[in-house]
Amino acid sequence: MKANDPKLKSWVDVPAGSDFPIQNLPFGIFKTKYLSPVAGVAIGDHILDLVYLHEHGYLDGLGLPAGIFNQKSLNEFFALGRKKVGEVRERVSEILRHDNEELRDRVAARELALIPLSECQMLMPVTVPNYTDFYSSEEHATNVGALFRDPKNALLPNWKHLPVGYHGRASSIVVSGTPIHRPRGQVKLPDAEAPVFCPSRKMDFELELAFITCVNTPLGRPVSIGEAEDHIIGFVLFNDWSARDIQQWEYVPLGPFLGKNFGSTVSPWVVTLDALAPFRAEGPKQIPHVLPYLAFEGAKNFDIQLEVLLEPAGEAMVTLSRTNAKYLYWNVAQQLVHHTVNGCNIQVGDLYASGTISGPSPGSYGSLLELTFNGQKPLHLPGGGERRFLEDGDTVIMKGHAEMDGVRIGFGPCTGKLLPAIG
Numbered sequence: 198m199k200a201n202d203p204k205l206k207s208w209v210d211v212p213a214g215s216d217f218p219i220q221n222l223p224f225g226i227f228k229t230k231y232l233s234p235v236a237g238v239a240i241g242d243h244i245l246d247l248v249y250l251h252e253h254g255y256l257d258g259l260g261l262p263a264g265i266f267n268q269k270s271l272n273e274f275f276a277l278g279r280k281k282v283g284e285v286r287e288r289v290s291e292i293l294r295h296d297n298e299e300l301r302d303r304v305a306a307r308e309l310a311l312i313p314l315s316e317c318q319m320l321m322p323v324t325v326p327n328y329t330d331f332y333s334s335e336e337h338a339t340n341v342g343a344l345f346r347d348p349k350n351a352l353l354p355n356w357k358h359l360p361v362g363y364h365g366r367a368s369s370i371v372v373s374g375t376p377i378h379r380p381r382g383q384v385k386l387p388d389a390e391a392p393v394f395c396p397s398r399k400m401d402f403e404l405e406l407a408f409i410t411c412v413n414t415p416l417g418r419p420v421s422i423g424e425a426e427d428h429i430i431g432f433v434l435f436n437d438w439s440a441r442d443i444q445q446w447e448y449v450p451l452g453p454f455l456g457k458n459f460g461s462t463v464s465p466w467v468v469t470l471d472a473l474a475p476f477r478a479e480g481p482k483q484i485p486h487v488l489p490y491l492a493f494e495g496a497k498n499f500d501i502q503l504e505v506l507l508e509p510a511g512e513a514m515v516t517l518s519r520t521n522a523k524y525l526y527w528n529v530a531q532q533l534v535h536h537t538v539n540g541c542n543i544q545v546g547d548l549y550a551s552g553t554i555s556g557p558s559p560g561s562y563g564s565l566l567e568l569t570f571n572g573q574k575p576l577h578l579p580g581g582g583e584r585r586f587l588e589d590g591d592t593v594i595m596k597g598h599a600e601m602d603g604v605r606i607g608f609g610p611c612t613g614k615l616l617p618a619i620g
């Protein structure tokens with residue numbers, strides 16, 4: 198893929214440390230004071246308006262349907278498939294190269310096509326028909342199993358044989374910047390006989406990566422391991438807000454419910470699998486061997502550095518955790534294959550989250566549940582405060598990027614502020 202060449206430079210200024218160099222070119226939906234929601238591509242501190250490019254002939258020859266970018270979501274565009282989306286990314290890369298004068302030298306056109314990010318509001322990149330959350334980090338599953346059940350048998354017997362997951366709630370997925378209200382619910386305190394109804398006292402985040410699908414499959418037809426990645430367009434960062442006290446009381450025997458479905462936050466830019474191709478990595482060795490339908494070849498993990506920061510109200514930001522997506526035990530191809538092996542169909546825009554990504558050391562845990570040992574060991578903040586779980590007014594910021602040969606493929610932040618319970 199020419200667009201991934203680390204030597205490429207753009208005539209658009211890309212500040213050092215930007216998540217959006219010419220090698221990335223992620224897709225998103227934005228609006229401005231003057232523009233209704235449309236599709237765009239991030240480049241440095243700007244958005245390239247795809248509607249402008251399409252309507253003014255810059256994308257001629259790609260066979261794109263009229264109005265494909267003049268939409269409130271990327272679903273129809275992604276439904277054109279990975280190959281077509283890849284062709285658009287290649288063409289945008291060509292237009293933005295330092296030696297390409299097509300747009301560079303048309304000052305009036307350039308002013309209209311390139312909009313400063315600071316003047317844009319990012320919206321949900323896709324309409325999400327279905328959302329599934331996996332549980333694919335061995336370190337996270339082990340830590341949680343030890344805290345909620347038994348340190349000696351933290352992993353349940355099925356865990357290394359299948360990517361455990363549950364069906365989440367699509368309606369409450371929101372884009373970065375949307376505040377989340379602390380949920381109320383049933384909580385059973387350790388010494389009490391009966392539950393009480395109150396605002397959650399154990400509000401937490403979960404650091405995750407989610408992939409988005411670009412194919413509708415018919416009911417009854419499983420996706421094979423060989424074709425799985427052709428069904429995946431790219432990734433977003435994902436904060437699976439969790440109320441641990443509600444979760445702990447409700448989750449037996451059917452799993453997460455109201456402790457999870459009050460809100461999840463996604464980063465606004467869909468970073469394509471194509472852009473991440475140079476950052477493929479081997480995952481952990483899978484022992485025991487998986488069943489044949491889950492067996493795969495090649496490097497299917499991605500070396501993406503991840504970070505969680507906390508900004509308490511009126512205080513400076515502090516890093517709580519640093520980890521990497523390459524630690525995930527189950528890869529995205531295995532997740533999608535397992536999800537459909539029984540004939541379950543998938544839809545364009547579906548979101549499949551990894552589950553909390555934790556690394557091997559305490560500084561790399563992807564949730565407060567693990568970082569504070571379920572509130573037993575508070576984190577001390579530089580401003581003098583401490584946190585066992587989130588407090589009202591806290592903003593959680595997730596960041597992610599892959600980096601090699603001076604090229605940084607980033608996601609832009611995934612942020613959300615926790616507000617008090619309503620009522």
Ligand code: MN
Pocket residue numbers: 330403405437552553
């Ligand atoms: Mn989760």
